[in-house]
Amino acid sequence: MPLADAEVRNKDFSEVALGYTFEDAINEANRCLQCLHKPCVASCPVNVDIPKFILAVKENRMDDALSIIHQTNCFPSICGRVCPQEVQCESTCVMTKRYQAVAIGRLERYVGDHAKLRIDVKPLNQSKKVAVVGSGPSGLACAYDCAKAGYAVTVFEAWHDVGGVLRYGIPEFRLPKATVDKEIDVLRQLGVEFECNVVIGRTIECAELFEMGYKAVFLGTGAGLPTFMNIEGEGSIGVFSANEFLTRVNFMKAGQPTYDTPLLTGKRVVVVGGGNVAMDAARCAKRLGYQTTIVYRRSLNELPARQEEVEHAMEEKVEFELLAAPLKIVADAQGRVTSILCQRMQLTEPGADGRCKVVPTSEAPFELETDTVIVAIGTSPNPILIRSTKELKTGKWGTINVDLNQQTSIDHVYAGGDAVTGAATVIEALGAGKKAAASIIEYFTKEHAG
């Protein structure tokens, strides 16, 4: 797929991957062998009927293709962009045996971006009301399926705008916000209502939702609580969690002339971590004019981020300081960061999980001069809902416990996405939201029959 030039694109926030042309899409669709056992479908977390939609693309029935995708996935333009297809649908494509996999994600994106969706709007059953807590991917997926089934859905969101990580986390250059708006608008057309500025657990207690007439509740509150390193100097000015940095830049549009949210100005940034969030933060910083270095304690092979994102970051001149672990952040008398002290690490034999462990070397620590440090070493579930909902059983990392039907320890309260699994992917969250919706629909159907 064509990409914007690396030395041009690393100075603005426009989309990097430019998308297929019509000819590209037809040519790529023609590579699909339409095999009968469809291994790609099984390795898609929401089981999109991939050969069927690709056949429709081949035959230039784009609107049909979109309807086929929409049967199981409401966000083709989003998933086509952010799913790690190389470890999902494309990993089992039979073409990989001799050639490259069919570019399923790119085709899905093409269809999502270019086809027109026929929406079958049904009157909603107001006596079967569903409350969805959180408007990130899992909540949106649950809301979509419940609304399609004819139930009245209200989505409660704590922020002032909807989308969760799609809005505040993933930057514009990977996922344009116009695309997010367009796909969420489909839910509005189906009759889903959104209420922003409502924190469940504070503004409204979880149990009160039932008093308000909701018959089922889905908790899709994500894993938004940032983890810090607990090293000296982490309270210095210029140290941010990746969440704070990305929220300021993506969501509050900090630093743009007509927006009020401020951004600290600096020249050099060190991003600590090696996941997709670290890549997003580093590439954002690069676009804001920082000289940017990623510090990661393992080597290139162990980077948890998608390979494509790592390549894009490298093309954009993000530097990598591998096998290095921060020891201490140094600040001046005004409390502002001046450098970060790191320990050189080395890999050892893989542990029981197959992953190489790292141990410090005997080398003396080295210092990287920097005025900004972004900590991107992970997140855990937000404590507000859990603390205020005592009956909700949780695991040791604060994740919500659910059964095979996504139901929590409270009757008719379901949960899914990062709140259950800890930080994972958009598509896995969508899958969990759909599964919870199926349980809710089953519950309503049984109740109706009974």
Place this chain on the structure above:
Amino acid sequence: MARIIKKDILNSGVVSMEIEAPRIAAKAKAGHFVMIRVDEHGERFPLTIADSNKATGTIRVIFQVVGGSTIKLNRLHAKDEVRDIVGPLGMPVHHENIKHAIVIGGGVGCAIAYPHAKALKQQQAKVSFIAGFRNKDLFILEEEIRQIADQPYFTTDDGSAYRKGFVTDVLKEILEKENDVDLVIAIGPLLMMKAVANVTRTFNIKTVVSLNPIMIDGTGMCGGCRVKIGDEYKFACVDGPEFDGHLVDFDELFLRNSAYVQQEKHLCKLLEEDKQ
């Protein structure tokens, strides 16, 4: 959108607003705060809930006009609307079995200290309220404080009204004279809260302070408001904003709160130019 019902100018720099927010009013307790975004391009900033009324579905916020966002908010009047308001946020603090509490407010901090005094009074505690202001023109809530407190004290830094001196002067006198004080709540400028904590530490009296770090979301997802309490960092928005005053690293918070001083000045300047 939330409608402003009433606006009162309390002194040259401090404004009180009653805002229609029924869901927040139904839940608000002493110590809770809200995050406000005035308009589409605005930043999110925290304001403590000074009072709330379930019956009318309104909350009251009292703020000092100090920077870009409070200048913007102060431009609104009764019947105007703020774009976003979310809350109540933070952990409300509930004190049990208090015999005698000293509630201390510094300047606009009196507005945040007042609901604590009210809550303590409802629990039959004896309340001494020490209100300190820079000068006589900056007084707020004088009547309310007199009504709620068993022992109201007022000080001014320059002696332009009542007693000249700082709140800590009165505090020391009370603590030396009365030995039934089992709680001190201090809310105001960081330097004042630090000074209060230093006094009460020597008397070994439990002291609660309300911290005002920079916040973005106010729901625990960014850590911008992290403060050092003893050996660990806490997020003021979900763990606070009230903490044990004897454990707070006031010096670090003081530095952290100065992070955006340049940007803030720039925004104020733009807003001033825009006005002309």
